[in-house]
Every structure is written in structure tokens, then in C-alpha cells.
Amino acid sequence: MHSTQKPRPTPPSRRRVTAAMVAERAGVSTATVSLVANGKASGRVSATNEAKVREAIRALGYVVDGIGSSLARGVSNTVIMVAPDISNPFFATVIAGVRSALGSKYQLLLSVTDAGQLPSADDTRRLLGLRPAGLLVDAPELSFLEELSAPGPLVLLDAPGFGPEVPAVNLDVAHGARLVAGHLAAAGHKKVAYLDGTTGTTTFELRRTAFLDAAAELGMEIPDGAMASTTINVGVAADAFAEAWPGWKAAGVTAVVCATDTHAYGILQEARAAGISIPGELAVTGFDDLPYSRTSSPSLTSVNLPGELLGRRAAEQLLRLIDGEELETQQVTLESTLMVRGSTFEA
Amino acid sequence: MHSTQKPRPTPPSRRRVTAAMVAERAGVSTATVSLVANGKASGRVSATNEAKVREAIRALGYVVDGIGSSLARGVSNTVIMVAPDISNPFFATVIAGVRSALGSKYQLLLSVTDAGQLPSADDTRRLLGLRPAGLLVDAPELSFLEELSAPGPLVLLDAPGFGPEVPAVNLDVAHGARLVAGHLAAAGHKKVAYLDGTTGTTTFELRRTAFLDAAAELGMEIPDGAMASTTINVGVAADAFAEAWPGWKAAGVTAVVCATDTHAYGILQEARAAGISIPGELAVTGFDDLPYSRTSSPSLTSVNLPGELLGRRAAEQLLRLIDGEELETQQVTLESTLMVRGSTFEA
DNA sequence: CTGAAAGCGCTTACAG
DNA sequence: CTGAAAGCGCTTACAG
Numbered sequence: 001m002h003s004t005q006k007p008r009p010t011p012p013s014r015r016r017v018t019a020a021m022v023a024e025r026a027g028v029s030t031a032t033v034s035l036v037a038n039g040k041a042s043g044r045v046s047a048t049n050e051a052k053v054r055e056a057i058r059a060l061g062y063v064v065d066g067i068g069s070s071l072a073r074g075v076s077n078t079v080i081m082v083a084p085d086i087s088n089p090f091f092a093t094v095i096a097g098v099r100s101a102l103g104s105k106y107q108l109l110l111s112v113t114d115a116g117q118l119p120s121a122d123d124t125r126r127l128l129g130l131r132p133a134g135l136l137v138d139a140p141e142l143s144f145l146e147e148l149s150a151p152g153p154l155v156l157l158d159a160p161g162f163g164p165e166v167p168a169v170n171l172d173v174a175h176g177a178r179l180v181a182g183h184l185a186a187a188g189h190k191k192v193a194y195l196d197g198t199t200g201t202t203t204f205e206l207r208r209t210a211f212l213d214a215a216a217e218l219g220m221e222i223p224d225g226a227m228a229s230t231t232i233n234v235g236v237a238a239d240a241f242a243e244a245w246p247g248w249k250a251a252g253v254t255a256v257v258c259a260t261d262t263h264a265y266g267i268l269q270e271a272r273a274a275g276i277s278i279p280g281e282l283a284v285t286g287f288d289d290l291p292y293s294r295t296s297s298p299s300l301t302s303v304n305l306p307g308e309l310l311g312r313r314a315a316e317q318l319l320r321l322i323d324g325e326e327l328e329t330q331q332v333t334l335e336s337t338l339m340v341r342g343s344t345f346e347a
Numbered sequence: 348m349h350s351t352q353k354p355r356p357t358p359p360s361r362r363r364v365t366a367a368m369v370a371e372r373a374g375v376s377t378a379t380v381s382l383v384a385n386g387k388a389s390g391r392v393s394a395t396n397e398a399k400v401r402e403a404i405r406a407l408g409y410v411v412d413g414i415g416s417s418l419a420r421g422v423s424n425t426v427i428m429v430a431p432d433i434s435n436p437f438f439a440t441v442i443a444g445v446r447s448a449l450g451s452k453y454q455l456l457l458s459v460t461d462a463g464q465l466p467s468a469d470d471t472r473r474l475l476g477l478r479p480a481g482l483l484v485d486a487p488e489l490s491f492l493e494e495l496s497a498p499g500p501l502v503l504l505d506a507p508g509f510g511p512e513v514p515a516v517n518l519d520v521a522h523g524a525r526l527v528a529g530h531l532a533a534a535g536h537k538k539v540a541y542l543d544g545t546t547g548t549t550t551f552e553l554r555r556t557a558f559l560d561a562a563a564e565l566g567m568e569i570p571d572g573a574m575a576s577t578t579i580n581v582g583v584a585a586d587a588f589a590e591a592w593p594g595w596k597a598a599g600v601t602a603v604v605c606a607t608d609t610h611a612y613g614i615l616q617e618a619r620a621a622g623i624s625i626p627g628e629l630a631v632t633g634f635d636d637l638p639y640s641r642t643s644s645p646s647l648t649s650v651n652l653p654g655e656l657l658g659r660r661a662a663e664q665l666l667r668l669i670d671g672e673e674l675e676t677q678q679v680t681l682e683s684t685l686m687v688r689g690s691t692f693e694a
Numbered sequence: 695c696t697g698a699a700a701g702c703g704c705t706t707a708c709a710g
Numbered sequence: 711c712t713g714a715a716a717g718c719g720c721t722t723a724c725a726g
Binding site: 067265 | 410411412413414415416417418423425427433434436438439442443446454455456457458459461462472473474475476477478580581582585612613616619620638639641642643644
């Protein structure tokens with residue numbers, strides 16, 4: 001092979017050590033190398049040969065080629081997680097849970113969508129070409145499953161609204177929203193405002209509708225104009241609140257329920273700047289219970305979502321699917337709890 | 348092949364559509380299918396055949412198998428980014444930059460390290476088995492390169508302290524630290540404290556030493572005991588500050604320089620709770636200029652680091668490397684700027 | 695313009 | 711316990 005072409009990408013400086021090279025050095029076949037390299041040697045390879053192969057592997061720095069291996073076995077040892085929103089601090093805890101459940105057998109790879117985009121079937125199809133052992137999809141589009149056929153082992157996270165036949169681990173955000181409503185009603189609030197997120201995530205819809213339903217049942221009113229929505233950004237939320245507050249106040253609003261803690265931080269911030277007393281004049285609640293909510297001042301009443309557990313459970317389910325087991329329960333729903341703090345409750 | 352074994356993982360329900368199936372349906376060879384499927388048809392495949400193949404691809408829902416393709420070509424169309432700290436909001440902007448530069452030719456996959464761990468050569472070696480077209484490594488361990496031999500196209504991000512021969516895009520954090528020192532000295536501060544991060548990231552070391560050197564030059568003093576360090580967590584930083592402040596105050600400290608904005612948020616929070624006037628009694632500076640710093644109250648003086656640009660430049664360099672081009676400059680350093688705000692400057 | 699064929703690196707029945 | 715060989719799905723010279 002003459003290499004006389006001008007543009008020669010990727011100079012072959014990086015010589016790949018193959019199983020064949022190891023086999024030659026050890027004086028065995030590549031089959032034996034494969035067995036040893038994959039830890040399947042016991043009872044199938046003589047101690048002498050195993051030692052020889054190990055020596056050769058070490059000397060040559062051999063690492064099993066994932067591509068060749070994946071092609072031969074039909075799947076890779078990769079688990080791919082598709083997620084929309086890595087900038088959400090909550091997400092880091094989910095990842096930690098996934099990693100802890102996955103252990104070292106599978107390599108976790110993250111694929112993030114563009115800002116504001118939910119994971120689509122299209123994204124995922126491309127990823128399927130990498131033959132992941134399994135797929136974890138966080139907060140997918142509603143049309144996700146219709147479009148994606150025969151996807152192999154797959155577990156959805158935070159995907160309310162999907163049929164019971166698809167393996168999913170969900171957070172009981174509706175319950176959390178009801179807890180918020182109950183808490184505010186018990187504290188005597190009659191008129192409340194709602195600050196929503198603008199991404200079309202289903203979880204936001206659930207939070208909102210569950211809260212509104214419960215509020216209505218409990219005799220709380222959302223006055224006209226007392227619903228707003230912004231992106232998940234402290235500053236933007238603060239501005240929106242600054243603009244809305246005079247009207248809300250005039251309408252008798254005494255509490256604002258936020259779709260995320262981040263929205264609530266914006267309100268807290270603006271309230272401080274504008275001298276609005278919290279919770280005296282206005283109670284504020286969040287959702288997600290981010291770490292900062294425990295320590296902000298005032299600390300933020302928020303719905304705690306078990307992120308680490310969400311990730312762990314999802315990965316555990318996926319592992320079962322990969323092993324060809326039946327799932328006892330296709331759908332797992334994790335409890336959310338209300339953390340009552342200073343933003344709604346005068347100590 | 349009899350499939351009489353009991354445990355049969357991954358039921359073959361998911362029938363893979365192969366190029367051979369497409370070829371058969373279209374009445375052509377797999378070579379032709381490959382050309383069409385990869386957009387290399389023009390001038391090499393007749394219009395008739397191309398149309399037939401396209402029809403078959405659509406009808407069958409064929410997607411090129413990434414594994415087979417990668418094995419045949421030697422590399423995948425994947426770019427893998429290894430990063431330590433996705434919970435840092437700054438990271439999301441870096442990713443956005445990487446994605447925008449990468450476009451659709453390469454699929455970006457993220458591999459995150461365990462909490463508190465920097466990317467190691469070991470992590471990366473496993474990833475190499477996936478034959479990425481290129482590798483982006485954010486904030487690697489110092490020993491990273493010694494341990495990793497012949498890694499193929501590789502660009503480091505935020506990796507100060509590596510030799511000039513390794514392609515890297517860095518942030519000029521030292522310059523930023525000097526700006527902070529200059530700003531505080533100009534405002535008349537004589538005694539300052541430093542609140543550092545505890546992860547051993549080189550960037551923290553750089554921030555600290557650059558600041559300390561500049562401070563000394565400018566005649567500012569760091570009193571005994573006026574250096575502390577905590578994890579990157581608002582609450583923890585707040586507690587540490589609460590404990591340290593009496594001593595610092597007694598020593599005459601009038602400004603605290605923080606290694607990250609998150610640390611500074613902790614101080615802001617504790618100061619509010621403790622009634623310490625900022626910036627009247629104490630000036631506070633951060634680092635990273637997170638979005639919230641513009642809108643906190645008081646807003647936070649901070650060193651702005653161009654995260655999106657960092658990601659973009661790194662990806663652009665990597666693309667050149669992948670294409671076999673020489674890099675004009677192995678090392679790119681991006682400017683940091685000081686954003687002076689309310690936490691150091693009375694309006 | 696086209697297809698037969700080799701080859702990428704590995705794994706896994708299979709025969710010994 | 712061991713190795714020769716087939717095969718995973720694709721791409722790419724090569725010959726026509």
C-alpha cells in the first residue's frame with residue numbers, strides 16, 4: 001500500500017495492539033487471548049497459557065478493542081443516557097445514582113440534547129448505531145416511543161405520560177404539588193400565583209395541573225393574571241416577578257408557587273431588593289429541593305425529589321432488562337416529600 | 348443454530364436492518380448501498396441506482412451501523428469528552444460551545460468522572476476502545492499525558508500546567524486573578540482573605556498563586572489564618588465563613604477573594620444572615636461569573652471566563668487534528684475579564 | 695458506474 | 711484445554 005496521497009488524516013503513529021499480536025507473543029491462539037482478556041479463562045485455559053497471555057498483555061499494553069468486540073458480540077458494553085438538561089444541578093445527582101448502579105461492567109456515556117430540546121427519537125436512533133447494551137432516556141418527548149421502534153433495553157426516567165408497558169422510573173411530582181397546595185391552604189392562603197417553566201417538559205405540566213386541581217379543591221384561588229412562566233433562570237424569573245408583583249399584590253395574592261427552585265430563587269432575590277417580606281407578606285415555594293434551598297435566606301420550602309435514587313433505580317431496571325430478566329414492575333414511581341422551610345413558615 | 352439454552356439475553360425481537368438487506372431489495376451490491384448511505388454517491392453511483400437504494404433505505408428504515416462502520420474505517424464518528432464536573436453550571440456553556448463547533452458530522456458523547464475525581468488516563472484508555480474520532484479532556488490530572496500513550500487526536504481544555512507540545516485551550520485565570528488583586532488594591536484594601544476550593548484542580552492553584560503574588564506586589568497582606576478552603580457548595584462555604592469571620596475581622600480583613608462564585612454566594616448569604624454589610628464592611632469577589640452573579644443582591648464582582656468560547660475553540664482545534672492538519676498554535680489561551688459589581692463597589 | 699472480495703478486531707460454537 | 715474458522719456489518723481499493 002503506497003501512501004502517496006497528499007492529505008493523510010490520522011497518521012498511523014498510533015499502532016493498535018491487537019489480540020493477534022498478543023497471541024503471537026504468547027504462542028497461543030487469539031481465542032485463548034480473548035478468553036483471558038475477558039476474564040473467562042477459569043476452567044477453560046490452562047494456568048500456563050493464562051500466565052503467558054497475561055504477561056504478553058502487560059508487555060504490549062493490550063486493551064480489548066471495543067469496536068471489534070461489540071461487532072462480534074452484537075452489543076457494546078456501553079450504556080448511553082440521553083438527557084436534555086445537564087445544566088440543572090439536579091441532573092448531577094441523577095447521574096451519580098446511575099453510575100453507582102451501573103458499576104464498572106458498563107461504561108456510561110451521556111448524550112445531551114441542544115438547549116431547550118427534549119430527547120427525540122431521531123437523536124436516539126443515531127445513538128443506537130453505537131449498539132449500546134442499554135439506553136436511558138431522561139424526559140423524552142411524548143412522541144418518543146411511537147417513533148422509535150424496537151429499541152432494545154430501554155428505561156425512561158422522569159417520563160410521566162407514557163403507557164404502563166414501557167419501563168420507566170418516575171417521580172411523583174403530582175403528589176409533591178398536592179403537598180404544596182395542602183401546606184399553603186393549611187397556612188390560610190386564599191389567593192396564590194403560579195410561576196411555571198417554559199420548557200414543555202411533561203413534568204412541569206404535571207406539577208402545574210396537580211397543583212391547580214388541588215388548590216381548587218382546597219378552596220384556593222388563582223386570580224386572573226396570576227400565572228406566569230419563564231425559562232429556568234434566576235435573573236429572568238426575578239424580572240418576571242418584579243413585573244407581575246404589583247398586579248398580583250393588588251389581586252390579593254399571598255403566596256407564589258414555583259415550578260422549580262431556580263424560579264423561586266429569582267423571587268427571593270427580587271423580594272429582597274424590593275423589600276417584600278418573605279414569608280410575612282408573601283410565601284414562596286419551590287420544586288426540586290436543590291442543595292442551595294436548604295441554606296438560602298430565607299431557606300426555601302420545596303418539594304424534594306430523590307435524584308440519586310431516580311438514577312439508581314433506572315439503572316437497576318436497565319441492568320435487569322440487559323440480562324434478559326422480566327421486570328417485576330415496569331413502572332416505578334418514587335415518592336416526593338415537602339420540605340417546609342422559612343420561605344413559607346415564620347419560625 | 349438451536350436456541351435451547353435457558354437464559355437467553357436480549358431476545359432477537361429487534362431485527363437489525365443491514366446493508367445487505369437494502370442491497371438485496373434495491374438489486375445492487377452493498378458497496379453501492381454504502382456509497383449512497385454515506386452521501387458519497389455523486390459521480391460514483393448512477394441516478395437510477397441511487398434512487399433505488401434510497402427507496403430501499405426508506406422502506407426498510409436502514410441506518411448505517413456505527414460499529415461495523417467504525418471497524419471498517421478504523422475510527423468512529425464519535426467525539427468523546429471527558430469531564431470531571433458536570434454539576435458546575437459553567438460546564439453547560441462549555442458543552443454548548445463544543446456542540447456548536449462539532450456540528451452534525453461527529454456525535455458528542457460525554458463521559459463524566461466520579462464526584463471529585465479528575466479525568467485520569469485510565470478512564471480515557473477505556474474510552475479509546477470506542478475508537479473516538481477525537482478526544483476532548485477537561486481539567487485532566489497532571490499525570491494524564493505521561494500515562495496515556497499515542498492517544499490520537501486529543502485536545503485538552505482548562506489544563507494549565509501541561510507542556511506546550513500538547514494541544515490545549517486554556518483560560519487565562521491568572522490574568523483574572525491579577526485583575527481582582529488590582530481592583531481591590533485600587534479600592535484601598537490592605538488586608539484580604541482567600542477562600543479556596545478543595546478539589547485539587549490546577550486552575551484553583553493558578554487562581555490562588557496568581558492572586559497571592561499580585562496581592563503581595565501591590566502591597567496587600569493576607570493575615571495569618573486568612574486562608575480557608577471548602578468544597579464547591581454554598582452552604583459549606585457559608586459555614587466556613589461564619590466560623591472564620593470573627594478572626595478575619597479582628598485581623599483587619601476588608602475583602603475576601605473566592606476561588607469560585609459558589610464560594611462567594613456562601614459568603615453573601617452568611618453576611619446577610621449575620622448583618623455584615625457588603626461591600627461596606629467587607630468586599631467579596633468570585634470567579635467564573637456564573638449567570639446568577641449578575642443578579643444576586645448585591646451582584647457579585649467576578650472574573651468572567653468565556654465558557655462557550657472555550658468549548659468552541661477546543662472543538663475547532665480537535666476538528667483540525669482529526670482532519671490531519673497542523674495546528675497553527677498548539678496552545679490557545681482565552682482572555683478573562685473582571686466584571687466589577689456591587690459586592691466590591693458601592694454604587 | 696458496478697460488484698466481488700478483502701479486511702477491520704474480536705468472539706464463539708465447533709471439532710479435536 | 712486448544713486452535714482453526716466463521717461471522718458480526720461495514721468500507722474501500724481493485725478489476726472490470
